[in-house]
Amino acid sequence: MKRFIPAIISALLLFGCSSKQIEQVDILIQHANVIDVNTGKVSTDMSLGIRNDSIVYIGGGSSNHSAMQTIDATGKYVIPGLWDMHVHFRGGDELIAENKNLLPLFIANGITGVREAGGDMTSEIFKWQSEIENGSLIGPKIYTSGPKLDGPRATWAGSIPVVTKEDAVIAIDSLEQMNVDFIKLYDSRITKEAYIWILEEAERRGIRTSGHMPFTVMLEDAVTAGLGSVEHLYYILKGSSSAEQKVTDDNINRKAGFWGSMTTLMDTYSEEQAQKTFKMLVDNDTYVTPTMHIGNTLSYLDRDDHSNDEYLQYIGNGIIETYQGRIRSAARASEDFVAMRHRLNTAFKNLVPKMSAAGVSLLAGSDSGASNSYTYQGISLHQELAALVEAGLSPLEALKAATINGAKFLRVEDFYGSLEVGKSGDILILDDNPLDDITNTQKINTLVLHSKTYSSADLKAMLDSMEK
Numbered sequence: 001m002k003r004f005i006p007a008i009i010s011a012l013l014l015f016g017c018s019s020k021q022i023e024q025v026d027i028l029i030q031h032a033n034v035i036d037v038n039t040g041k042v043s044t045d046m047s048l049g050i051r052n053d054s055i056v057y058i059g060g061g062s063s064n065h066s067a068m069q070t071i072d073a074t075g076k077y078v079i080p081g082l083w084d085m086h087v088h089f090r091g092g093d094e095l096i097a098e099n100k101n102l103l104p105l106f107i108a109n110g111i112t113g114v115r116e117a118g119g120d121m122t123s124e125i126f127k128w129q130s131e132i133e134n135g136s137l138i139g140p141k142i143y144t145s146g147p148k149l150d151g152p153r154a155t156w157a158g159s160i161p162v163v164t165k166e167d168a169v170i171a172i173d174s175l176e177q178m179n180v181d182f183i184k185l186y187d188s189r190i191t192k193e194a195y196i197w198i199l200e201e202a203e204r205r206g207i208r209t210s211g212h213m214p215f216t217v218m219l220e221d222a223v224t225a226g227l228g229s230v231e232h233l234y235y236i237l238k239g240s241s242s243a244e245q246k247v248t249d250d251n252i253n254r255k256a257g258f259w260g261s262m263t264t265l266m267d268t269y270s271e272e273q274a275q276k277t278f279k280m281l282v283d284n285d286t287y288v289t290p291t292m293h294i295g296n297t298l299s300y301l302d303r304d305d306h307s308n309d310e311y312l313q314y315i316g317n318g319i320i321e322t323y324q325g326r327i328r329s330a331a332r333a334s335e336d337f338v339a340m341r342h343r344l345n346t347a348f349k350n351l352v353p354k355m356s357a358a359g360v361s362l363l364a365g366s367d368s369g370a371s372n373s374y375t376y377q378g379i380s381l382h383q384e385l386a387a388l389v390e391a392g393l394s395p396l397e398a399l400k401a402a403t404i405n406g407a408k409f410l411r412v413e414d415f416y417g418s419l420e421v422g423k424s425g426d427i428l429i430l431d432d433n434p435l436d437d438i439t440n441t442q443k444i445n446t447l448v449l450h451s452k453t454y455s456s457a458d459l460k461a462m463l464d465s466m467e468k
């Protein structure tokens with residue numbers, strides 16, 4: 001027996017040593033209600049320890065950790081930092097500074113990560129990203145697609161044109177060289193062939209894709225070619241129509257265009273087709289970003305007065321100027337077109353809870369960015385969550401769309417998206433339960449970002465400092 005004692009002692013010493021290391025944390029949150037975004041389970045009276053950028057401890061009751069900072073979270077609710085899964089940084093060289101200035105708006109709203117869905121300032125974004133990482137700039141973690149892929153003479157500046165199969169390979173080579181996080185496809189000029197080639201090439205290389213979709217393509221063809229996430233609901237509506245093939249053919253033969261197809265698609269909505277489509281999305285692990293809030297905003301530019309919006313004071317004048325594009329086209333729109341957009345907005349709203357019930361993974365995305373009028377950085381993600389719930393999602397489903405689903409889409413769920421030991425310590429402590437009322441995501445008591453805490457007063461001061 002005796003010879004085992006040294007082994008036992010050294011094992012005890014080892015154990016003691018490692019548990020001593022664990023006992024030291026940067027931040028210890030005590031007596032918190034911790035929300036599991038995967039299940040909706042709320043664990044009460046929990047302690048949560050954060051060291052460096054990670055959660056190193058979660059346990060019930062009080063703990064014996066020594067911490068640089070202790071937070072009593074009695075009556076409060078802890079969730080992961082929120083992610084806005086569809087934003088843009090864009091507007092040309094003269095708007096680079098204004099775009100950069102927007103970054104604290106995300107943090108002031110508890111948004112610790114964004115998926116940047118294509119623009120024209122990719123090299124700047126990479127600079128911001130390293131400044132954010134080394135702590136010299138305050139902003140969210142940015143995942144970017146870099147420039148969009150589209151056809152020649154594309155609508156959005158900075159897009160890379162793809163016409164041939166070789167173009168698709170060269171374009172994806174250049175995106176890989178830039179080290180982008182996923183590929184964004186756009187549908188202003190791209191042919192159906194080029195669109196599918198890009199998807200197939202990206203799929204071959206294991207790169208995530210996200211996109212609009214030309215109406216010359218059947219939704220199922222895009223999804224089975226590998227489209228990772230469908231941005232906006234036009235394409236889901238198309239795939240839910242019993243006339244999708246005819247609408248597609250009419251678009252190929254130029255008998256109909258994108259907007260001209262919408263009434264037909266709404267008139268031919270088929271519950272059976274929709275359910276088939278939802279199942280196809282689930283089977284292919286394809287995500288959908290409904291962007292409801294910007295839909296609500298842009299569909300009603302004819303009716304709503306935004307001149308007194310609180311957030312205008314935080315947005316640069318150059319970016320506000322870009323809002324004029326959509327404002328002018330709304331003013332030019334015919335009465336019939338305006339009525340169609342209102343109807344379309346309702347049709348989209350109806351799709352949201354049906355997709356969720358069918359098991360489709362949804363992403364919460366605001367589409368905030370230059371040119372996207374009155375959809376303000378940061379706050380618009382909370383407005384998106386509210387719009388998703390108003391459409392019929394449960395608060396938990398909405399919360400998933402802004403946390404774990406985004407991490408899964410980007411394939412970083414081993415570190416992001418939920419509160420677990422070993423995962424990111426970027427978290428929010430909320431004053432009230434977001435599962436009771438999703439607008440409680442706005443009641444931020446404390447944000448923990450890179451092991452630094454920001455009280456609600458700090459976040460308010462951050463906002464105030466941005467006033468023009």
Ligand SMILES: [Zn+2]
Pocket residue numbers: 086087088117367
């Ligand atoms: Zn967008």
